[in-house]
Amino acid sequence: xxxxxxxxxxxxxxxxxxxxxxxxxxxxxxxxxxxxxxxxxxxxxxxxxxxxxxxxxxxxxxxxxxxxxxxxxxxxxxxxxxxxxxxxxxxxxxxxxxxxxxxxxxxxxxxxxxxxxxxxxxxxxxxxxxxxxxxxxxxxxxxxxxxxxxxxxxxxxxxxxxxxxxxxxxxxxxxxxxxxxxxxxxxxxxxxxxxxxxxxxxxxxxxxxxxxxxxxxx
Numbered sequence: 139x140x141x142x143x144x145x146x147x148x149x150x151x152x153x154x155x156x157x158x159x160x161x162x163x164x165x166x167x168x169x170x171x172x173x174x175x176x177x178x179x180x181x182x183x184x185x186x187x188x189x190x191x192x193x194x195x196x197x198x199x200x201x202x203x204x205x206x207x208x209x210x211x212x213x214x215x216x217x218x219x220x221x222x223x224x225x226x227x228x229x230x231x232x233x234x235x236x237x238x239x240x241x242x243x244x245x246x247x248x249x250x251x252x253x254x255x256x257x258x259x260x261x262x263x264x265x266x267x268x269x270x271x272x273x274x275x276x277x278x279x280x281x282x283x284x285x286x287x288x289x290x291x292x293x294x295x296x297x298x299x300x301x302x303x304x305x306x307x308x309x310x311x312x313x314x315x316x317x318x319x320x321x322x323x324x325x326x327x328x329x330x331x332x333x334x335x336x337x338x339x340x341x342x343x344x345x346x347x348x349x350x351x352x353x354x355x356x
Contacts, residue, residue: 141219143282144210146292148224148238148253153200197234202241210242210249218289219251221282223275227268229255254278276304283308288315 146152210220229235235253242249256278258271272278279301283289293302302318309316 143286143289144213144218145221148222193228197237221252223254225256227257230258275301283314291318
């Protein structure tokens, strides 16, 4: 059986970095820097080592939401490769991605097959800029499903819905068999998305059997 791909966002569905920011009394800084990541560097200019350690701590101290690992394990067992994406520049370093991936090491087997950061920091004309990394989320998701042909795309906000719409528009052209799942307890059906769009509370342990039985196994 050929593998299928499962792709989901990190911040929200998998973990909540804002909780970590509260541990460090940096919630206001985190919120502002999440919208404009370069502000993190500006606010702590001259403290590069401290900023790097702060980013590492954000990743290391963040908890994976309940049910996530079991869900990813179940997906592995029925032939899925699992990928996580983020536009948070906290994940723009191999070191921090490695720390995050280690959270999904289950007896030597990784439940996540890859992590992609859709944003990157760069310096232009002496100023720090935030840019899309390798075309951003849409390009990464398109590349993944162009390889696998079948799978699941989990989206949880308007940003990601734009990515889902992009994949929807490519389905016929690329002959993709992709199911989009809206993640979150208060999801409302969005007519812009395909008829296959399924709105469910995601990563809740008691729903796993229902999800696997009625939605994901095809």
